[in-house]
Amino acid sequence: MAKEQAAQSLDPVMMVLGSPVYSEDSQAVIKQANWTFGNRPMCHINQVTGKRTGGASSTPSSLQIQFRAIASGSVEVLRFYVQILPETVSITAGAECYMVGGEGSVKFTIGASSQTQTYSFASGHSGIERTVSFAASATGTGWQLCTIEVEKTSGTSDIHLSGFRIQDDSITSSLPDPVIEGENETMDIQEEGSAVVLSARKLNFVGADISASSAGGGVATVNVSTRAPTVDSGTAGTTLTTAQTGQTVILTNAAGFVTLPSVTAADIGVQFVIANGTASDNAGAIRGDGSDNFYDNDTTGGETANQQIDKMKAKTVFCFAADSWLVIG
């Protein structure tokens, strides 16, 4: 919900101790505070370098930041950080060049966004500030790196960068909602009602089974994928890792096999399904790492031997203790 702004005179009666307060009064104060914030845009930097170039009323110019002598690519001349507040909507970047002739360009980069402004002596751009506008949604918020590059694009005349400005634009309608990440707005992360992280500011999706991407407009799409089964038609074998827990492997070659990972107590619950999709029994279908034991109802003492899967049958193995697999089926 947008935050309304209003600049208005407030009833002095509100200031009297004990006077009644109505909801409109508090709303007026909130709107006033929002107005004050929106109408105090940050002027991040507005830097000029002074030099008197001549007579009494001559315009100041710069000695310090000069374009290349000829058109030969751009040069980064300034690098600094600015703090873009989360409510910021747009940012103006401007530069003023003094030109003896020719043409040049100034490229501003703020965070993830870049824009270039051109300067032409013939078009009367000398000594005139020319601006570009950035959307805060494109630059990003928080501390953002700014760079300024200058490039002479035509001619051999002197061109100086004599001033530059990065300034937020006023927000005069209503303050937009801030983004959550990286700012003071936070949320609690819970798992089935139990707090995991209080006042979280970032969600981090880990692993190949879950991914997040930007859907634009400040919306993130989260995809959870189920693990596709592996079909192994060869005889070289499939080696599984604990990160692949839940994996189904279908052996379509009677000489195929699966090698299980070595497991520790931290891996309890890791589980795989291995199927023999052939018309022949496979004596070495499931293989351990050499020291981990297989257990079932008949083998309570455990064994390290390869586990057989009969034709057109399947077995499920899961880790129930360190170095221990329970075999079902």
Next chain:
Amino acid sequence: MSFDGNKYRAGDYTLPTYYHPGAAFQSQAVANCLKNSYFAAQQNSRLLMQCVFPQTVGLPFATQEDFTVYNNNWTKIAHCEVFLPLGLTHIVCSANFAALSTEGGEVRHKIVATNATSETLENTHAAPIPSSASIGGVFGNRPGLANQNLADFQPMGTSGVELELEKAGSASITLGGLFTIDVYANAFYYDDFLEVSRAQYYRPFFVSVYTETRAE
């Protein structure tokens, strides 16, 4: 809107009881929040421009004079374009400078703000030259500022000039748009006998312009 700073000159504490879910809602809570809103606005000075004048240290002798004003007339020393939002009451220019005179005299600064529709507001301020006494010594008179640098014990000073944009809620110039701000300066000595102004050496070091919203 106006900022009645006599009432809201200081920020108020917001008592913890205001936040209690069962607290009776008192006018004082609203008043404190309002005062703090005004107070924050008054304190929220924003930089508008800064202008550095490279020191002569390390620069070729030939360029040193470029940073010195020796003129009876106003000489523009800084210039910028900047957006001025609504609700400001003042913009303030502060200048660090050196000025040298064997005669005494004044350092003057002028700030001019021009908006996109060419409305103009300006103000001037004069201050004594930092060193008005004779500066002669055992080594003779020092040369003009042109060939000096900070290490040469120049008579430095800080002065400034401010522009009142709004008074009692009535704007002197239309705000909420792009402005051109120019800062002029010079130093001179008025010769009473000959009734002429004589230029004196003036060198700016650093000029900054910033916003203020003041109590009225």
